[in-house]
Amino acid sequence: MENKHIASEIVRVENVRKTYHDNGVPVDALRGINLVVSQKDFSVIAGPSGSGKTTLLNIIGTLDKPTEGKIFLDGEEVASKNRRELADIRLKKIGFVFQAYNLSPVLNALENIEFTMMLRGIPADERKRRGLTLMEQLGIGELADKRPNEMSGGQQQRVAVARAISNDPRLVLADEPTANLDSATAAKLLDLMEQLNHESGITFVFSSHDPQVIERAHRLFILKDGQIISDKKNV
């Protein structure tokens, strides 16, 4: 077994600052962020537009590097890792759900889900079986051979969720996953993710300013101008 402290905390952000340079003008998107996300958390980073939610999520997801500060995933510092190692961490530990779904347009729903499993080297028949099971679980079993452009936003986002969890990640990062969905569809999607959180113990970190999402958070970080102004548990 791992060290207890590390085992219970999956994300640790220490003094993270991020400064963009927009045509030479420095933009401080994150100004000293400290936070810890524990395993099985269903946490939401809320905040107005431009507050730095996406930036923070990208940095946690190793897609971007902080200008200052440290990120620990499962107790491991990620700054020292190279591109290949980071890709591997994302593949094995992290699932991403994007606001714009971002499914591959050339693959059908099942293939989109299989794709991440293929990257992990899971054999074709097992991929297919797992993909179909996941789709059944998420209530999109009948969509297997539909391409993204043949599906509604809600359906695409469910496929995206299935893709995100297909490799049994420890952590799912979802950047405004409901922003493009109507509230009924959004509610169903959130039900689904809550269920996955309960049943499979997957840790979720959302960014959102959607009250529906915030309502369900076990843990709520409120971001403003690149700083956390509120950190509440079990809201």
Next chain:
Amino acid sequence: MTSKIAWRNILRNKRRSLILIISIMIGVIAMILTDAFSVGMMQQMLTNQIGADAGYIQIHKSGYQANPSLKNSIADAGLIRAVLAKEQSSCNVSERLRTLGLVSSASNSAGVAIVGIIPGEEKKVTTIHKYIVKGNYLSENTDEILLSTATAEKLRVELGDKVVIMASRLDGSVGSEACRVAGIFETYDSGFDQTHVYIPLRTAQQMLGVPDRISEFVINPYDTKQTDLIALRLASALPHDDEVLTYKHMLPVLVMQIQVYDETIYIFYAIIAFALLFGIINTMLMAVMERTHEFGVDMAIGMSNKRIFTMILTEAIYLGIIGTAVGIAVSCAIFIPLSHSGWNLATFSESLNSLGIGTTIYPILTASSLINTVLIIPISATIGAMYPALRAMKLQPVEAIRTV
């Protein structure tokens, strides 16, 4: 699954893929057909020259090739005839006596090579009898001469007219003979035509006062691939004061030209490969940049750089293979009928004739040209895709995802 994704991406922008396939195809066709026609043309130059005059093998007295004078002709042909008699089953042989001289009519004269031939035997080793356009080939009559159309025009003579030929004898005196124009020939090679006349061997020997001498034996193997072997056999059977030459010695310029071609064709291949390379870099770069957002997502979900690189290269390899296959098919569709009928270039006949090619070119498809094409083209396509693939690899996931 990688190959499935590559296919789908190829099919995704059909127009662009089609343009790529067509440019690859054009490269392939250009490579194959240019080579086929060049090789065909050179082979034709070679076989024409071998066929019209040189033959595949000649035997002379040593030194004749360097200084083809009457002095260097063969005085006693008996030994050579005996050696050649043993080769009867492998080749045809004819004897000639040739010298430089003058052919004159009442109105003009021309410096020419006067070639004394045995009409019946000569037919078996060279093709001059096939080029008679007026009158007849030489018969057994001793006073006949064959002139080319060009020479006849220059001398303003017609069939049946008398001309006088003159040449130096061994002793320095001038021998001459009056001949009647029996036939007029016209080969593919205007330069050759202007400088050659044919008379019977006996007439030549008589005019030059050397009844037993000949300048050369012309030998054509039944199987021309045996040329070098037979030449070697003859050389070892004959004393050193005879020289055995194959067409490679007799037509060194042409043979060298073919060798030079074999090397310079690679420059041409390189040009085609480069053109293709840049076309592919351009088009693939466009295709890759359009998919920046998707690559960003792929990277986010954990696709490694290596895989992204491989995926793009796979697409290029498929396009390269399809383009090459279609190109070869189209080349064959053009090549096969033309290899039978030839490609008639009557419009360029003047210049082709001066090159000694003939107006109809029969292309020749060589295995090496096919192998080169099959290697060079798909490899260029793949190399061309490397730069776009590297660019895709270098994308920063966050920026790529932000690109829409």
